[in-house]
Amino acid sequence: MHLVDRWYAAALSADIGAAPFARTICGRAIVFFRSPSGRLAALEDRCAHRHAPLSLGAVKGEAIQCGYHGLCFDAAGACVHIPAQASIPPRARVEAFAVREAHGWVWVWIGDAARADPALIPTWPWFSDPAWRGFQLYFHVNAAAQLFVDNLLDLSHVAFTHKDSIGAASAADADAKLEVAAEGDEVRGRRLLRGVDPGPFIASWGNFPGRIDRTSSFTWRPPSNMEIRAEFNDERRKITIMVINPITPETETTSHFWIGWARDFALGDDALTARARIENTQVILEDVRLIEAQQRVLSARPGLAAVPINADGALIAVHKVLERLRRAAA
Numbered sequence: 001m002h003l004v005d006r007w008y009a010a011a012l013s014a015d016i017g018a019a020p021f022a023r024t025i026c027g028r029a030i031v032f033f034r035s036p037s038g039r040l041a042a043l044e045d046r047c048a049h050r051h052a053p054l055s056l057g058a059v060k061g062e063a064i065q066c067g068y069h070g071l072c073f074d075a076a077g078a079c080v081h082i083p084a085q086a087s088i089p090p091r092a093r094v095e096a097f098a099v100r101e102a103h104g105w106v107w108v109w110i111g112d113a114a115r116a117d118p119a120l121i122p123t124w125p126w127f128s129d130p131a132w133r134g135f136q137l138y139f140h141v142n143a144a145a146q147l148f149v150d151n152l153l154d155l156s157h158v159a160f161t162h163k164d165s166i167g168a169a170s171a172a173d174a175d176a177k178l179e180v181a182a183e184g185d186e187v188r189g190r191r192l193l194r195g196v197d198p199g200p201f202i203a204s205w206g207n208f209p210g211r212i213d214r215t216s217s218f219t220w221r222p223p224s225n226m227e228i229r230a231e232f233n234d235e236r237r238k239i240t241i242m243v244i245n246p247i248t249p250e251t252e253t254t255s256h257f258w259i260g261w262a263r264d265f266a267l268g269d270d271a272l273t274a275r276a277r278i279e280n281t282q283v284i285l286e287d288v289r290l291i292e293a294q295q296r297v298l299s300a301r302p303g304l305a306a307v308p309i310n311a312d313g314a315l316i317a318v319h320k321v322l323e324r325l326r327r328a329a330a
């Protein structure tokens with residue numbers, strides 16, 4: 001069951017241009033469009049006439065026109081035009097969702113639009129702050145959104161899943177300290193590793209010739225937003241990378257995943273930006289391979305319980321918050 005009355009990341013701002021953009025969010029088929037005046041709209045992706053998807057139509061002025069018989073709907077979901085007909089039946093309308101843009105993402109409110117408070121959208125300034133340089137990438141994942149959240153909450157996987165990229169197998173048994181604190185609806189964690197092999201990508205990003213200390217501090221916010229501050233240092237230098245992951249359910253077993261990656265070093269190095277895009281794609285695909293396979297196992301054996309280990313501390317704290325929020329919403 002998806003949490004309602006929440007903002008979910010739906011697309012990157014750049015995804016929504018002159019053409020209608022279809023995406024399923026929490027099981028709801030939604031069409032996003034931007035009018036020539038720049039107004040962003042999110043409607044149920046279904047025409048009120050004979051239920052063709054509106055995303056197969058076109059943006060026309062401030063409205064979207066169905067590609068079947070030409071009915072037009074405005075950003076509030078009201079039919080504003082029927083070809084060769086003067087009167088518009090009051091029932092000719094579709095559901096409109098609250099929609100906002102912030103920090104390079106388009107956010108849609110799933111639930112009661114009257115409760116859609118923009119202050120609840122996470123504040124992620126690193127993609128417009130000149131002190132940082134970064135990018136945002138999208139992945140479609142054939143697994144439940146929560147499985148990807150769980151992956152990010154348990155960073156002990158880095159030494160194994162990412163041993164050829166941002167981790168190193170030799171760090172697996174390092175004495176990692178994981179501190180977890182729940183504060184209201186948020187869960188924060190901090191994991192510190194000292195004197196470990198940085199793995200090939202981080203060694204090249206930071207020009208680290210040998211072992212480093214690495215600290216990952218993360219915040220999880222409901223419904224499924226992760227913010228990770230990763231600090232890497234040796235005795236000569238320290239680099240910081242912000243990794244931002246909104247993860248949005250598409251259905252119960254598929255999801256939309258974004259990585260926003262921003263660095264505070266080598267800001268003018270465009271070659272590094274280009275390389276980091278490719279390398280982060282590899283890192284995410286290393287996770288996706290594991291998580292999609294995990295979903296196949298769980299789909300074949302519904303109800304399987306996990307065996308918790310110490311590294312699951314943050315994951316268990318997050319599941320508790322989610323359980324509380326779901327009970328409150330029921």
Ligand code: FES
Binds near residue numbers: 048
């Ligand atoms: S189904 Fe949309 S106009 Fe007929």
Ligand SMILES: [Fe+2]
Binds near residue numbers: 151157161162283
């Ligand atoms: Fe990972």
